[in-house]
Every structure is written in C-alpha cells, then in structure tokens.
Amino acid sequence: MAKRYTAARVGLFTESVIREMTRLNNLYHGVNLAQGFPDFDPPGELLDAAAKALREGYNQYAITWGAPRLRQAVAEKFGWYNGVNVDPDLHVTVTCGATEAMMATLLAIIDPGDEVVIFEPFYENYGPDAALSGATPRYVTLHLDDPEFRFDPADLRDAFSAKTKAIIINTPHNPTGKVFSRAELELVAEQCRQHDVVAVTDEVYEHLLYDGRQHVSIAALPGMAERTVTINSVSKTYSVTGWRVGWTISPASLRAHDFLTVGAAAPLQEAAVTALRMSRQYYVDLAALYQRKRDRMLDILRQAGFRPIVPSGAYYIMSESGEFAQDDVAFTQFLVKEIGVATVPGSSFFHQPRDGRRYIRFAYPKQDPTLDEVARRLARLPRAVEKLKR
Numbered sequence: 001m002a003k004r005y006t007a008a009r010v011g012l013f014t015e016s017v018i019r020e021m022t023r024l025n026n027l028y029h030g031v032n033l034a035q036g037f038p039d040f041d042p043p044g045e046l047l048d049a050a051a052k053a054l055r056e057g058y059n060q061y062a063i064t065w066g067a068p069r070l071r072q073a074v075a076e077k078f079g080w081y082n083g084v085n086v087d088p089d090l091h092v093t094v095t096c097g098a099t100e101a102m103m104a105t106l107l108a109i110i111d112p113g114d115e116v117v118i119f120e121p122f123y124e125n126y127g128p129d130a131a132l133s134g135a136t137p138r139y140v141t142l143h144l145d146d147p148e149f150r151f152d153p154a155d156l157r158d159a160f161s162a163k164t165k166a167i168i169i170n171t172p173h174n175p176t177g178k179v180f181s182r183a184e185l186e187l188v189a190e191q192c193r194q195h196d197v198v199a200v201t202d203e204v205y206e207h208l209l210y211d212g213r214q215h216v217s218i219a220a221l222p223g224m225a226e227r228t229v230t231i232n233s234v235s236k237t238y239s240v241t242g243w244r245v246g247w248t249i250s251p252a253s254l255r256a257h258d259f260l261t262v263g264a265a266a267p268l269q270e271a272a273v274t275a276l277r278m279s280r281q282y283y284v285d286l287a288a289l290y291q292r293k294r295d296r297m298l299d300i301l302r303q304a305g306f307r308p309i310v311p312s313g314a315y316y317i318m319s320e321s322g323e324f325a326q327d328d329v330a331f332t333q334f335l336v337k338e339i340g341v342a343t344v345p346g347s348s349f350f351h352q353p354r355d356g357r358r359y360i361r362f363a364y365p366k367q368d369p370t371l372d373e374v375a376r377r378l379a380r381l382p383r384a385v386e387k388l389k390r
C-alpha cells in the first residue's frame with residue numbers, strides 16, 4: 001500500500017520472515033523446515049469430530065467467549081495438567097489461535113507508554129504484537145552460550161520499572177526449546193507481584209518436553225492466578241495448526257476479542273473438545289514421538305557440519321552456522337535455493353538483527369521420510385559451500 005495510507009504503527013515491522021521463507025520454499029520446491037507445522041495428519045478421531053460437528057449443525061456463530069463445551073474442557077484440562085482451577089464462564093475466552101489470543105490480550109491491557117518485558121530471542125510475532133498494541137518492549141537476554149539458556153536475574157530486575165504493565169513468557173520456548181524452571185518462574189513472579197504486573201504466558205508447546213523435563217505454569221505459583229493470562233491452542237499439541245482454535249485463561253474475559261474476530265470457527269470449537277479430552281497417554285506418546293524426531297534432527301545437523309544447540313522442549317533447533325556463514329539471511333536464502341531446505345534466519349528472533357546473525361532455526365515436526373530427505377539434501381551442503389567460496 002502507498003506509504004501515505006499506511007499507519008505509523010504498521011511501519012514498525014515488516015512481513016513475517018517465517019512466512020516469507022515458506023513462500024520461497026514453495027518457489028524452489030524445498031522442504032519447509034521454516035514454519036512450525038506438522039506434515040502429518042492429526043489423530044483420526046479429531047477429523048471425525050470435525051466432520052460430525054459440521055453435519056450436526058454447528059455452522060453459525062459460536063458465543064463470542066467460546067462454545068460452552070469447549071470452555072468447560074479447557075478448564076478441566078487446565079485443572080489436571082497445570083494444577084489451577086478456573087471457572088469456564090468467567091476465566092476462559094476462546095480465540096482464533098494463540099496468535100489472536102496474544103494480540104487480544106495486549107490490546108486489552110496496554111495503554112500508550114506502557115512497557116512490556118520480553119525474553120530474547122523471542123517468537124517473532126511478539127515484536128509486531130507489541131507495536132500494534134502500542135507497548136514499548138524491554139528485553140531480557142536468554143544466553144545462547146548456556147545450554148539451559150538462562151537469564152541473569154539482575155537483567156530481569158533491571159527490566160522492570162513503574163512503567164511495566166506486563167511480561168511475556170513462553171515456555172517451552174520458541175526458538176530455543178528452553179523449558180523455564182520453577183525457580184526461574186518464581187523470580188519472574190516475584191517481580192510481577194512487586195511491581196503489580198501481568199504475566200502473559202504462551203504455553204502452546206506445554207506437552208513437548210524432553211529428557212524428563214516438567215512444564216510449570218506461572219499461574220500455578222502463589223498469588224499469580226489473579227495476575228496471569230495463560231495462552232494456549234490446539235495447534236501444536238494436536239497437529240491442527242490450520243484449525244485456528246486457541247484460548248486464554250485470565251482473571252476476566254478479554255473484551256477486545258469480541259471486536260477482533262467475534263469467534264473461532266464454531267464446528268472446530270466443538271471438535272476441539274474431543275482433542276482436549278484425549279487420554280493422558282496421548283501426551284506421553286506425543287512427547288516421546290517428538291523426542292525421537294529431535295534426536296534424528298540433531299544427528300542430521302551434526303552430520304552435515306552444523307553445531308546445533310540441544311532443545312529441551314518445543315519443536316525447533318537453533319544452530320550455529322559455524323564456518324558456513326556469517327550472514328544468516330544470505331545463508332538461509334542459499335539453503336533454500338541451492339539445497340532445497342527452508343529455515344529461518346536467527347536475526348528474526350532478536351530486536352537487534354546482529355545478535356542473531358550466527359544462528360539459523362530448523363523446525364522438525366516432520367514425518368520420518370521428510371527428515372530422511374532433509375538428511376540427503378543437507379549432505380550436499382559442505383560441497384555446495386566449497387563451490388561457492390571458489
């Protein structure tokens with residue numbers, strides 16, 4: 001759109017790099033390890049539930065706060081998995097994915113001039129979310145040279161001030177795979193209580209945990225339920241990123257949501273009830289499946305000459321490009337055009353692009369034959385890079 005018609009807040013960010021990589025991937029017939037979505041089907045009972053809901057007449061607007069059965073299922077699951085009891089009528093708002101949930105949350109709580117604390121690197125949507133809501137971000141570094149991606153508690157304390165309205169937490173974390181420990185979340189909670197700040201926690205990967213890691217929801221810590229917005233969705237846990245059904249659990253309903261989207265797709269809200277009522281074994285099997293995929297992907301990367309950082313959760317691997325490249329953007333373009341594998345440049349996860357230049361991110365929610373193909377393609381990389389240098 002011509003510049004004079006574009007609002008200043010939109011000028012604060014560019015097109016999503018991840019979705020741009022998907023576009024390039026399609027152009028070059030690559031394997032898409034850029035965007036985080038599975039290339040396999042969700043469980044069959046979810047497909048049956050969705051078809052049944054369409055046939056049974058769930059084809060008009062759902063209640064804006066979400067179908068009652070779904071809100072009930074969300075509340076029950078939050079109770080048994082995260083250990084917090086909530087009232088489905090007061091505390092649950094169904095949204096179009098975690099994406100809308102985050103935007104609706106920030107629009108509901110941010111006033112001009114408010115500051116939001118964000119751990120960096122961060123899921124790339126949080127930058128535009130902050131800009132659109134008018135928040136000023138304050139960053140706390142997660143150290144990539146530490147296998148636990150720890151932050152310095154002094155940095156956390158320094159990031160809070162009288163202007164702080166919220167802190168965004170994402171555990172398990174995209175892009176690093178960090179799983180925040182209870183002790184780390186207690187440090188965050190202490191700051192929230194002291195400065196009267198809202199914790200906004202994005203827990204879409206809460207079941208993707210490896211090597212015996214446990215998920216801790218900050219809402220379960222003392223005094224936190226009344227100042228926490230927990231965001232989640234069916235996208236990752238049930239392999240249905242295209243359904244666009246998410247939710248928030250918050251002290252009060254999110255009024256902004258009504259005027260953003262009215263509601264998520266009514267039949268898919270009904271089908272999501274079946275998802276949330278899957279057996280507990282489903283989640284155990286899911287984590288085991290993804291741990292195998294993580295290990296396979298780590299092998300592939302090491303064999304191709306990368307230095308991947310081992311994630312404890314979620315389904316991404318950050319890797320140093322090592323001697324391959326100094327410029328992450330040029331390198332990811334080379335990878336998709338010459339090798340046929342789409343990835344995301346590390347700089348997309350930092351507010352100062354230079355901080356991410358040494359890294360690229362691989363998403364691995366892929367079938368085994370897809371990972372085999374990635375192995376074949378990446379095996380060509382050292383020679384392709386050699387050729388380029390000559």
Ligand SMILES: Cc1ncc(COP(=O)(O)O)c(C=O)c1O
Pocket residue numbers: 036096097098099100123170174202204232233234235241244245246
């Ligand atoms: C941390 C995080 N939050 C939210 C989302 C998007 O979730 P949804 O599909 O529910 O909008 C993603 C997708 O990659 C993500 O990585």
